[in-house]
Structures are given as structure tokens and as C-alpha cells.
Amino acid sequence: MPIFAFGMDPVMIMDTETQVSQRKLYIESYGCAMNFSDSEIIASIMGENGFATTNDEYDADVIFLNTCAIRDNAEQRIRERLKHLRNNKKKNGDLIIGVLGCMAERLKDKLLEEEKLVDVVAGPDSYRDLPKLVAEVDDGGRSINVLLSREETYGDLNPVRLNSNGVSAFISIMRGCDNMCSFCVVPFTRGRERSRDPKSILREAKELENAGYKEIVLLGQNVNSYLWFGGGPKKEYKTLTEEEQANSVDFADLLEMCAAEFPQMRIRYSTSHPRDINEKVVHTMARHKNICNNIHLPAQSGNTRILELMNRNYSREWYMDKITMIRSIIPDCNISSDIISGFCSETEEEHKDTLSLMEWAQFDFSYMYMYSERPATPAAKKLTDDIDEATKSRRLREIVLLQNRLSKEKNDLFVGKVVEVLVENESKRSTEEWKGRCDENIVCVFPKEHYKKGDLVKMLVESASITTLKGKPVGYATLQA
Ligand code: SAH
Ligand code: SF4
Ligand code: F3S
Numbered sequence: 101m102p103i104f105a106f107g108m109d110p111v112m113i114m115d116t117e118t119q120v121s122q123r124k125l126y127i128e129s130y131g132c133a134m135n136f137s138d139s140e141i142i143a144s145i146m147g148e149n150g151f152a153t154t155n156d157e158y159d160a161d162v163i164f165l166n167t168c169a170i171r172d173n174a175e176q177r178i179r180e181r182l183k184h185l186r187n188n189k190k191k192n193g194d195l196i197i198g199v200l201g202c203m204a205e206r207l208k209d210k211l212l213e214e215e216k217l218v219d220v221v222a223g224p225d226s227y228r229d230l231p232k233l234v235a236e237v238d239d240g241g242r243s244i245n246v247l248l249s250r251e252e253t254y255g256d257l258n259p260v261r262l263n264s265n266g267v268s269a270f271i272s273i274m275r276g277c278d279n280m281c282s283f284c285v286v287p288f289t290r291g292r293e294r295s296r297d298p299k300s301i302l303r304e305a306k307e308l309e310n311a312g313y314k315e316i317v318l319l320g321q322n323v324n325s326y327l328w329f330g331g332g333p334k335k336e337y338k339t340l341t342e343e344e345q346a347n348s349v350d351f352a353d354l355l356e357m358c359a360a361e362f363p364q365m366r367i368r369y370s371t372s373h374p375r376d377i378n379e380k381v382v383h384t385m386a387r388h389k390n391i392c393n394n395i396h397l398p399a400q401s402g403n404t405r406i407l408e409l410m411n412r413n414y415s416r417e418w419y420m421d422k423i424t425m426i427r428s429i430i431p432d433c434n435i436s437s438d439i440i441s442g443f444c445s446e447t448e449e450e451h452k453d454t455l456s457l458m459e460w461a462q463f464d465f466s467y468m469y470m471y472s473e474r475p476a477t478p479a480a481k482k483l484t485d486d487i488d489e490a491t492k493s494r495r496l497r498e499i500v501l502l503q504n505r506l507s508k509e510k511n512d513l514f515v516g517k518v519v520e521v522l523v524e525n526e527s528k529r530s531t532e533e534w535k536g537r538c539d540e541n542i543v544c545v546f547p548k549e550h551y552k553k554g555d556l557v558k559m560l561v562e563s564a565s566i567t568t569l570k571g572k573p574v575g576y577a578t579l580q581a
Pocket of ligand 2: 277281322373454
């Protein structure tokens with residue numbers, strides 16, 4: 101009997117049938133925004149191969165943990181999580197568990213040896229292979245692919261937006277990192293730096309705009325070294341042929357293209373490297389109201405000797421010059437940082453240099469960490485992790501206390517002023533309030549009134565805490581200057 105015999109839409113029946121046969125995938129993401137963005141690529145690849153994502157881990161046929169390896173505690177969290185997943189496997193004997201991302205890439209087959217529960221191990225450049233890796237497990241094996249690529253950018257894929265607020269979305273513009281900061285595991289877990297075709301970035305932004313998104317966040321480990329010249333591993337501009345140079349697109353060009361093409365969308369980006377940020381980028385930001393006034397420019401330390409040991413390729417003075425340059429072009433630019441306490445051989449005086457740099461730079465916000473030695477990194481090979489835990493932790497406390505004071509003082513300056521807030525979600529504290537972020541990337545909360553998610557709203561700031569501005573809405577804002 102033909103399937104449309106009862107006058108039903110055959111497409112509907114097909115849909116129901118595919119849904120029945122679809123297996124369920126649950127993805128949990130750890131680490132940085134790039135990893136969260138990768139999970140959306142993974143969902144897309146798996147979706148095309150018959151897997152629907154679910155938010156219920158007990159409903160899943162496949163569980164992927166997309167992991168981070170940046171500090172030891174990030175990996176310990178995954179080990180703990182794997183212990184808990186034993187229960188899931190007890191309940192469902194066919195459940196497939198995959199460890200993906202940076203920890204998978206760092207540990208490779210050691211992970212299969214150490215964690216008997218794990219069926220699939222896949223590194224950041226092998227996600228196209230995931231359906232095959234899962235099929236190998238279906239056939240009774242365990243599978244691994246940790247090959248790093250020099251070209252892969254997943255540029256042609258349409259990421260499936262996971263846990264999205266429908267307002268703001270990440271777009272990866274490059275992968276890998278060539279910097280070799282001595283403390284950092286990322287070059288080992290994500291391989292060589294490569295930039296993504298700007299056409300595919302603009303296509304993705306267009307799709308987001310069509311789907312009603314109001315903000316895009318361009319992502320890379322070092323966005324200021326973005327350079328498109330036709331694809332492949334990173335090259336310096338000066339090493340390109342004349343023709344390649346003429347057709348190349350650098351980060352400032354990409355920002356300009358996004359800002360001009362999507363005047364109704366807000367544009368953010370992260371992360372900038374102090375060595376590579378330049379005036380061209382900051383001038384581009386200044387020219388376009390829809391590029392947000394926030395630069396995440398991790399200092400790591402305020403002491404030149406430590407910065408040299410970290411192989412950051414800049415000095416304290418170079419960093420200060422960059423801040424001066426930014427503020428001379430955009431006086432009210434919000435600047436945030438990452439700081440590491442207790443790096444190898446750091447003296448008390450050198451730690452104080454970090455505090456004084458923070459005070460001088462007036463950081464609006466910082467992510468702050470104790471140094472965690474990562475196996476096989478240049479620091480692990482050549483330097484001694486000789487600052488004891490108590491000292492690292494006390495120094496971190498001093499850094500956090502200072503940042504809290506700076507954040508509060510800087511946020512207090514907004515009281516009585518009007519900021520422009522893109523509404524992202526209901527506030528966690530009250531169903532009567534909206535939460536969003538202002539241009540300067542500070543969390544803002546105000547009474548809902550008649551405003552909707554996705555609206556750009558003017559908010560008169562009435563009070564400020566270390567992390568949040570509160571106020572009342574006073575009308576709609578516009579992205580036109
Ligand atoms: N690409 C970005 C940073 C990515 S990692 C940049 O260069 O700024 C995010 C942050 O984690 C780093 O900025 C650094 O502050 C911190 N980090 C990286 N490795 C670390 C380690 N081994 N111990 C402690 N913190 C670390
Ligand atoms: Fe790590 Fe340095 Fe690359 Fe950032 S720039 S990802 S800290 S190696
Ligand atoms: Fe972690 Fe990998 Fe990001 S190590 S911070 S998830 S690039």
C-alpha cells in the first residue's frame with residue numbers, strides 16, 4: 101500500500117520513520133569557546149549520519165565528552181565524569197562513550213588503555229571520521245583517530261547550534277596555534293594554525309542572521325594572526341607571493357567585511373595576542389559601531405623575565421604600549437586579560453609586577469589561574485615547576501582580590517550612564533528580569549517590561565557589582581552610528 105493512501109503527507113511519514121531509526125547523541129563540552137563551537141560541528145557531522153542530539157544523557161545511544169587539557173584539573177574533571185558514566189553503561193549495555201577534543205589528542209591511545217569504559221577517542225581534526233569510528237564500535241571494536249591536519253577547518257559544514265539562546269553564536273575563523281607559549285598544551289592538542297576561507301565565514305554569519313541571531317563571536321586562539329591566502333598552514337604575509345598578497349584577507353579585513361555585511365548584527369571576537377594586535381584592527385573597531393568595544397588581550401604576567409620564560413614574545417613595556425595604542429584610538433575600550441600565578445621561578449617581586457601591570461592597565465575583567473605544568477610542553481621540558489602550591493594559591497588570591505576591586509571600580513563608573521544591552525536570556529535570579537551584555541561585554545540585568553529576547557535595549561545603570569550592572573530600560577538602541 102502506498103504510504104500516502106490515507107491522504108497523509110508522505111514527507112511527514114518519512115520524517116517519523118527517520119526519527120524512529122535515528123540514534124541519540126548526547127554531547128558534553130568542556131574548556132574554551134572553541135571547544136563549544138567544535139561540539140556544534142560534531143553535532144552537524146553526526147546529524148548528517150542519522151544521529152539526533154538529545155539533552156538527556158540517559159536517553160542517549162552515544163555520549164561524547166568534548167574535553168579540555170589546558171590544566172591538570174580540567175583532565176581530572178573528565179576522569180571523575182567517566183567514573184559516573186559507569187552507571188549509564190550499566191543501565192544501557194549498548195551505550196557508546198567517546199572522549200573527544202584536547203585531552204583525547206594529548207593522551208591518544210593511552211586513554212583507551214587507562215579508561216576501559218571509553219569506546220572512541222577522537223582528536224579535534226578527526227571529527228569527520230566520527231560516524232566511521234562509531235560504526236567500528238558497533239562492529240564490536242574500540243576506535244581511535246587522533247591525526248592532526250594542516251588544512252581542516254570544517255568550513256563547509258553547518259554547525260548545529262547547541263544549548264543556544266538563539267541570539268549570540270560562535271563562528272570559528274581559524275584552528276590550531278603556532279605560538280608555542282612554553283606553558284601551553286594547545287599547539288600539541290590542536291596542531292598547526294590555519295585560517296578559514298572568509299567566504300565560508302560570511303556564509304555562516306548569513307545563515308545565523310537569517311535564523312534570527314543578533315550577535316556573532318569570531319573565535320581563534322590568536323585571531324590577530326588570521327590570514328587567508330587560499331588555505332593551508334599559516335604563512336607570514338611577507339612570505340606570500342605578490343598575487344597571494346593582493347588577494348589575502350587579514351583579521352582587520354575580515355572584521356571589516358563582517359561589520360559591513362551585517363550592519364544589524366553585533367560582532368565580537370576572541371582571543372587577541374598582544375604581539376599581533378595592531379592599529380589596523382583597532383581602527384576597524386572604532387569605525388564600526390556594531391563591532392563591540394571589548395578586547396580580550398591576555399597579559400599572563402607583568403614581568404618581562406617571566407614573559408620571556410613563557411615564550412610570549414613581548415615584554416611588559418610592549419604590552420603597555422599596546423594598551424596605550426588601543427586607548428588612544430578607543431578611549432573607553434573594555435580590556436580583559438588572562439593571568440597565570442606562580443609560573444616557574446617567579447619571585448615575589450615579579451609577582452608584584454603582575455599586580456602593578458593589572459593596576460596600570462585597569463583591566464575590566466580577568467580569567468586568573470595557578471600555573472599547572474602540562475607534560476611535554478616546553479616549560480615542562482626545560483623549566484622547573486618550583487613554586488609551591490601554597491605560594492601559587494596565595495599569589496592567585498592577591499590577583500583575584502585586585503581584579504575584583506578593579507572590576508567593581510570600573511563598573512561603578514557606569515552608574516548613571518546609559519549602556520546598550522542585547523537581551524540574551526531570562527535572568528537566573530528572577531523570571532521578571534532580562535539578562536544580556538552591553539557593548540563592553542559586562543553582564544546587565546533589567547526588568548523585562550515589554551522588551552523581548554534579541555532586542556537591543558538602552559539601559560540606565562542604577563547599580564554595579566563586580567560582575568553585573570543593574571538598571572532600568574529606557575528605550576530601544578540601534579547599531580547605526
Ligand atoms: N590563545 C589564548 C589562550 C588560550 S588558553 C592566548 O594566547 O591568550 C586560555 C588561558 O589558559 C591562557 O591565556 C592562560 O592564561 C591559561 N593557561 C594556559 N595554559 C596554562 C597552564 N599550563 N597553567 C595555567 N594556566 C594556563
Ligand atoms: Fe597557548 Fe600561547 Fe597559543 Fe594561546 S597563543 S593557545 S597560550 S600557545
Ligand atoms: Fe582546553 Fe583545548 Fe580549549 S586545551 S582551553 S579546550 S583549545
